[in-house]
Amino acid sequence: MTSDTVRAAPRLTPGTVPKIPPSRRRRLGDLPVAALFILPAAVGFAVFYLWPAVRGVYLSLTKYNVLTPPRFIGLDNYERLLGDHLFWNALKVTGEYVLINIGTQTVISMLLAVLLYRLTKSMLVRGIVLLPYLVANVVVALVWFWMLDFQLGVVNNVIEWLGFDRVAFFGSDWAIPTIAGINTWRHMGYTALLIFAGLQMIPPSVYEAAAIDGASEWRTFWRVTLPLLRPVMALVMVLSVIGSFQVFDTVAVTTGGGPINATRVIYFYIYDQAFNRFNFGYAAALSSVLFVLLAGIAYLQMRLSRAAESDLRGS
Amino acid sequence: MMASIRWGRVAGWAVLVVVMAVTLFPFYWMLRTSFSSTRALAGGAADLLPVDFTLGAYRRVLGLSSTAEAVAEGGSSGTVSFWLYLRNSIVVSTTITLGQVFFSSMAAYAFARLRWPGRNAVFTVFVTALMVPPIFTTLPNFVLVKELGLLNTYLGIVLPQLLMTPFAVFFLRQFFLGINGSVEEAARIDGAGHVRTYFRIILPMSRGPIATLAILTYITSWNDYFWPLLVGKAENVRVLTVALGIFRSQTPQGSPDWAGLMAATLFAALPIMVLFAVLGRRVIDSIGYTGVK
Structure with a gap:
């Protein structure tokens, strides 16, 4: 050798x-x-x-319409942005969307993950909950656009059959919650499987210890499962929030930013500025701001949730 | 005690069944609508079975029906052929997957198994790009593709994803790092160079993760909408997602061709669902990995 x-x-x-x-x-x-x-x-x-x-x-420091060469204008785009009420509207609408989307998605996914963990090892069940995530955003948006149609949609017909008034799901009041709900539907199974993977990493011994101490299921969940899940949840939340801020496809094929500006989310506004109004320089400034914003949010989230630390090591 | 646990399980299963029903129902509704006649839909908006059963929607979407036939069932008079868009989606997704996985695996090999100065610094730069939101690079990339004269070409659509993504490199590097060095050593003793080691040892040993990455890449590019919308709207390179968006906006405001739209939607989603049915376990298992990213 x-x-x-x-x-x-x-x-x-x-x-x-x-x-x-x-x-x-x-x-x-x-x-x-x-x-x-x-x-x-x-x-x-x-x-x-x-x-x-x-x-x-x-x-982002130029005036540029793609057809003629960019002209340097310093910080003008950023200055303009501060006074652009459509930009602030886009931030507000996007923020509303993210809050509803992340709120519902996190609660439902957590519940779903715990149920999957406690009840079944079935790959079929996991496959079913994952299915919507594998289908294109555009497909998901169109199916729900059809099901939620005011006149012909099955949901409104059921609502009416139950004795309530029809809902204009894509009208100005409901459009953002509706789009947030649609994307919650698409992502909840995927997020649940991420959390599920986190649950599997918790050693069974801590549950045994909790059981010996006589802790109820409810108490065990809040006092044992949730704290131990924190690093995984922190990561899942950071990824979900960043993803959520970038909503575009669903808006583009359903409302197209309307009615008026009710669903003109930041991604759609950037797209609109660049490709419909040919303000490429301004669109670039908008995306730079979005980049900084997302980086800031991710940083804050990581800090607040102490994502890098694990409670498992300490105890 | 016993009884309360059992009731908890029953309630748990009830919730799980509701979630699965809510998950599956839209897929059924797609199917049910696609076999209906658009004109008849108003008469049976909540019918569980297709209204006035017909294959007309599929014939319209696949360019098999005459204008008169299409209009009679509530379709538009323009002809579309989703076969063409299916071909485009297959070409684009296959090219991206093959290129991205192969070139990323080469880079991952250099990062994981070779020793060279600056390796960690370069890798850090690569991984930093994971945190950049796509829109930030998308606009300048559009300008670049336009300058290269590649708008509305396959090459323009695939190019930004063809050579690497930071995630693919990162993902494969993790696995390559875990390979036991002794096998490599043995190969080297037998006189194998790095190229040979990569092709004969590393790639075959990483079949699993490479397949997983390939599936994820394929699904991602199949479902991508934003980039192909920007650079590939022309009919001859239009992929399914873009075609769906255009098909939806073409239908007259008053009465969209819902049956046609659902037939097209199902047609666009079917290949991924078939892929999932065949490779289900691997896809599901991959979710844990991507979460670690």
């Missing part, structure tokens, strides 16, 4: 890096091969992530 290694050793590197003296080779390690392996991804990263990020910041 040892002699084999010794004999094989000289054959190792010379084939790949023939001319580099040993000292330099040690410093560079596998660099030549690594460069080869990383090249396609590095090109992709540089061209479609790094460069556009830099360019996005630059474009």
Whole structure:
């Protein structure tokens, strides 16, 4: 074995890096091969992530309609943004959407995760709850658009049959809660499975200890399960909130931002500025602000939920 | 004590059954509506079975029915062919999946198994991109694709996702890190270079995670709407999601062709549902992994 290694050793590197003296080779390690392996991804990263990020910041400082070259205007776009009531409206509408979406989604997913954990190991049940997440946003939006139609939608017909008034689900009062509800429907199973994965990481011994202490199920959930789930929940919440802020597809194929501006969420407003009004510079400024906002929210969430720490280690 | 636990289970199952019913009902309603005649829908808005059963909606959506036939059942007079959009979706998703998984796995190999100066710094930069909201890079990417003259081409649609995504690199690197070094060592002793080791040892040993990533990538690109909407509206490259949005906005405001729309919707969702039915367990198991991201 040892002699084999010794004999094989000289054959190792010379084939790949023939001319580099040993000292330099040690410093560079596998660099030549690594460069080869990383090249396609590095090109992709540089061209479609790094460069556009830099360019996005630059474009946000220009007036640019895509057809003529961008003209540098300093911070004008950001100044304009502060006085743009449609921008503030977009933030307000998006905030409302995120609150309703995250609120309902978190509660339902948590309940669903606990039920799945306690009741069944069935892959079929898990598959069913995951199904809506695998279908495109556009598909989900259209199906609910149809089911919630004022005249012909099955939901309104059932509501009327029960003796209530029909609801204009996509009217200005209901549109945001409706869209939030639709996306809760799409994401609840997925989020439940994430939490479910977190539940499985809690060692059974802590439940046994709680049972020996005579804790009720309710008490065990609040005092044992929930605190131990905190790191997972923190991560799930950060990802959900960031995702939720980026709602676009559902709005685009149902209300298109209306009625008036009732559903003109921030993503849709950026899209509208860039592709309908050709204010690319302004749209870039809007997306920069969104980026900073999301980073700030994620940071706050991580801080508040102490996501990196686990209660398991301490106790 | 015993009785109370059992009642808890009954209540739990009741909730679970309700959730599953709410989850499945819209899929049934899609199916039921797609086999109805749009003109007849008003007469049986809450009927559980198709109203005036017909395959007309599918014939319309797949470009098989004449204009007169389509109009008679409440469709629009324009012809659409979702076969074409299906082809486009397959081309786009397949290309993205193959390219992204392959090139990302190469990069992940360099990050996980090779030693070179600056490795961790470069990796950190890659992973930082995970936190950038897509819209921030999407607008400049649109400008770039336009400048390259690639609007309304397959290449323009697939390019930003073809060579890597930070998530794919991150995901595979995690698995490559876990591979036992002794196997690699043995290969090297046998005189295998890095390229050979990658193709003959690393890739075959990571079949599972690679398949998982490929499925996730395929589903994601199949369902993507925003990017193809920006760069691929033209009919010859239009993917299913974009086609659905256009089909919905084309239907006259007063009376949308609901049956046609639901037939098209189901047609667009079917391939993913079939994929899920075949690979269910792997997809479900993958959810835990992505959560760790």
